[in-house]
Amino acid sequence: MTLEKTPKPTESELEILQVLWQQGPSTVRVVHEELSKNKEVGYTTTLKLMQIMAEKEMLEVDKSSRSHIYHPALEEEKTQQQLLGRFLDAAFRGSASKLVMQALGNSKTSKAELDEIRNLLDKLEGGSK
Amino acid sequence: MTLEKTPKPTESELEILQVLWQQGPSTVRVVHEELSKNKEVGYTTTLKLMQIMAEKEMLEVDKSSRSHIYHPALEEEKTQQQLLGRFLDAAFRGSASKLVMQALGNSKTSKAELDEIRNLLDKLEGGSK
DNA sequence: TTCATTTTACGAAACCATTCGTATATACTT
DNA sequence: AAGTATATACGAATGGTTTCGTAAAATGAA
Numbered sequence: 532m533t534l535e536k537t538p539k540p541t542e543s544e545l546e547i548l549q550v551l552w553q554q555g556p557s558t559v560r561v562v563h564e565e566l567s568k569n570k571e572v573g574y575t576t577t578l579k580l581m582q583i584m585a586e587k588e589m590l591e592v593d594k595s596s597r598s599h600i601y602h603p604a605l606e607e608e609k610t611q612q613q614l615l616g617r618f619l620d621a622a623f624r625g626s627a628s629k630l631v632m633q634a635l636g637n638s639k640t641s642k643a644e645l646d647e648i649r650n651l652l653d654k655l656e657g658g659s660k
Numbered sequence: 661m662t663l664e665k666t667p668k669p670t671e672s673e674l675e676i677l678q679v680l681w682q683q684g685p686s687t688v689r690v691v692h693e694e695l696s697k698n699k700e701v702g703y704t705t706t707l708k709l710m711q712i713m714a715e716k717e718m719l720e721v722d723k724s725s726r727s728h729i730y731h732p733a734l735e736e737e738k739t740q741q742q743l744l745g746r747f748l749d750a751a752f753r754g755s756a757s758k759l760v761m762q763a764l765g766n767s768k769t770s771k772a773e774l775d776e777i778r779n780l781l782d783k784l785e786g787g788s789k
Numbered sequence: 790t791t792c793a794t795t796t797t798a799c800g801a802a803a804c805c806a807t808t809c810g811t812a813t814a815t816a817c818t819t
Numbered sequence: 820a821a822g823t824a825t826a827t828a829c830g831a832a833t834g835g836t837t838t839c840g841t842a843a844a845a846t847g848a849a
Contacts, residue, residue: 541836545750553753559796576838578797583836597796597845608762614751615762621674622743624682627763628773633737633744634756634763635780644757645785649778651764656774670806688826705808707827712806726815726826 537613538589538605543580548589548603548610556593556602666742667718667734672709677718677732677739685722685731 540548550565551557563577581601584590593600623630635648669677679694680686692706710730713719722729752759764777 542750543837549750549753572837573839575797575840579799579839580837582798594797599797611751611758612762612766614747615759615766618743618747618751619763619767621671621678622740622747624678627767627769628777629740630744631760631763631777632780633741634748634760635777635784637741637744638748638756640756640784642785645781648757648760648764649781651761652774652778652781655764655769656771672807702809703825704810704827708809708829709807711828728827 536588538587538610539613539617540584540589540605540610544584544589545614547577547581547584548605548607551590551601551603552607556600558598558600560598562601665717667716667739668746669713669718669734669739669743673713673718674743676706676710676713677734677736680719680730680732681736685729687727687729689727691730 546566546569547562550562554561554565559574559578559581562581563572563574566572566577581590585592585601588604590601591604593602619625619627619630635645640648675695675698676691679691683690683694688703688707688710691710692701692703695701695706710719714721714730717733719730720733722731748754748756748759764774769777
């Protein structure tokens with residue numbers, strides 16, 4: 532059985548992952564331009580970061596054309612789940628309900644989304660009746 | 661109007677804050693012993709961290725007795741709110757409902773807690789009925 | 790082919806959190 | 820008072836991320 536790593540992307544790495552999850556496989560330039568919308572950053576900085584991420588096996592690279600094409604080696608949902616687990620413990624001492632209450636209380640969430648959540652609640656409570 | 665900082669405790673700093681939030685004002689020794697339950701760490705390391713946190717004004721210190729007594733300068737809920745906001749953006753691109761669904765789906769939350777959440781949903785949706 | 794543009798490669802610097810050794814101060818014990 | 824234990828103070832080493840300058844390679848244009 533292969534040793535399962537638990538990748539822990541840094542903040543900058545996560546920004547890059549988000550771009551790639553959203554846009555699909557992309558060149559450094561595309562990622563860099565996307566990041567530049569939110570903050571000042573040098574091209575080679577982005578490049579270096581993505582190269583390091585590839586070394587760490589968080590990204591995979593297609594080097595067949597001159598402009599290498601990167602894509603995430605991590606699934607978005609799995610990664611979110613891991614990050615969430617850590618964050619839950621670190622910030623809310625593991626209390627999921629506290630986290631959920633604060634998340635709902637402090638963000639304008641659409642009625643449709645609230646309904647979706649309510650459905651999930653029904654399913655969860657139904658099972659334990 | 662005073663300039664409002666947005667403190668960004670690191671992981672280690674957050675661990676210390678959690679102890680202080682939970683136990684109330686404490687000496688370095690008490691905090692250190694609490695931390696030691698979960699991981700190996702030297703006493704002076706904890707001391708130094710807490711001193712740095714005091715410099716950053718995340719903690720306040722009562723130096724009137726030999727063993728200084730530290731307490732958080734930050735409110736637990738406010739801090740959680742800020743951390744949650746950042747985390748939400750970084751990990752879930754701002755989608756609170758996605759975060760909530762994953763948090764609920766992947767943690768055993770008691771019926772009482774689920775009901776509490778349902779109540780909140782009622783209140784939130786009630787307004788738009 | 791020559792020149793300009795774009796890309797990757799490499800390495801070093803800057804920065805920051807974390808760790809801890811050692812020194813010094815304070816209080817307690819006998 | 821002398822010795823022991825416990826506390827704080829200080830400074831430096833470590834380790835990791837982030838940043839970017841510079842060079843080399845690949846491509847495209849004139």
